[in-house]
Amino acid sequence: MKRRLLFGERMLLGDGTEPFNAVIPFRLRGTFRLKEIQQALAQIQNKHPWLRASISHDGKNIPWFNVPENTISIPVRIIARQGEDQWQEESRREWSTIFNYEKLPLIRFVWIKGENVSDMLFAFHHCLCDGGSAMAFLHEFLKVLDNPTADIGVEQPILGIQDVVPPEVLTNRKQKLKAKVIGRLAATAIKCIPVGKKAVERQNDYLIHWKLDKEMSQELISYCKSMEVTVNTFLSAAVLKAFRKVKGEAAFNKVSCPVDIRRFAKQIKDDHIFAFGLMIVVSSNQKMNFTENLHLMQESVERKTAKLNPYITMMVMESAHDALKNFTKLLKHGKSSNDCMFSNLGRIQIPHQYKEFTLDTIFSPSVIGPLGNTTTMVTSTFKGEMDFSFVGSEGYLPYSEALAIRDEVIQTVKQQLDHIAVL
Incomplete structure (x- = not known):
């Protein structure tokens, strides 16, 4: 195969x-x-x-x-x-x-x-x-x-774009033309964007880890429900606020948030081994206070998410394989334009109690690679506790600033929960 x-x-x-x-x-x-x-x-x-x-x-x-x-x-x-x-x-x-x-x-x-x-x-x-x-x-x-005799089934693997994009979209002449035109325009634009001769020197990579206890995690979830915003939006806002506080004018006021493609492309099952992702960029209005921003950001997230089209996105990318080298060069050598990537895996639906052992905790995943700014924060919730992994490199974000950003994120959570408790 x-x-x-x-x-x-x-x-x-x-x-x-x-x-x-x-x-x-x-x-x-x-x-x-x-x-x-x-x-x-x-x-x-x-x-x-x-x-x-x-x-x-x-x-x-x-x-x-x-x-x-x-x-x-x-x-x-x-x-x-x-x-x-x-x-x-x-x-x-x-x-x-x-x-x-x-x-x-x-x-x-x-x-x-x-x-x-x-x-x-x-x-x-x-x-x-x-x-x-x-x-x-x-x-x-x-x-x-x-339990070695447990049945976990057999995956029917994805063998190509045809297993993700429905045939009525993949073979549609209008959609094929649209994807090809967008792909050509993007490839041409990428060639024209000036990039430096050298990539940023990453220097030392680091990992900062912390958890919110069960009580605070539940309070945060309840707070977000009462505000009619997602935990993802709240934490994105907290991250943006932290970067602005620590980096001042040097902050970009942009956080990239991956969106699970499985929400849109039902052909991709939860247990498919697959790497393709979608992305939206979240920003805050710096003239508004934190709670005002939450509602504005939630509206923006919903608007941008609704516009995501995994099928056309995949078709565009598959029509642009010849632009891969230039695109990679742009990511590696181009100037950073966002503060970090923020990914919330949500509640992990894995049991913790087994016959032969106990799953004490799952630490949030970490990931790092050579394509530009390595600053990434991943959060997940297991056994009621929110867990955070904050990855970065000294060349992009000094370790001391990353620690200060972590502290600011925790402080923002506490401040908002304290505020609601007073009310």
């Missing part, structure tokens, strides 16, 4: 010399044997063909996912557990470790082994899948680790 990488996947893959890796860490309470872990990994590979895939290039240097007849197991690295925060150090190590994707799968596993508590990490190349897909195979891994 094989398929050609889509435009977005090729962009994330690059030329293979620079990692673009995502990491999902989680903590289990229980005792495990390596054989059990390897068996569970083999079972999720049996379900998902692309978890067995390597990448090969054809005569035109186009990359293809290629599933070999003889499965190559997901590599497992084991280290002794020596501290609560060791998973952060190992996350950073996994960010910078290149995948040998011509010979091995685009996924690996780290076991930080303790006596009764283990931290475990799935690390995967971002061209393989997004956070939603990763949460699906994490859930399946835990299910079969607990």
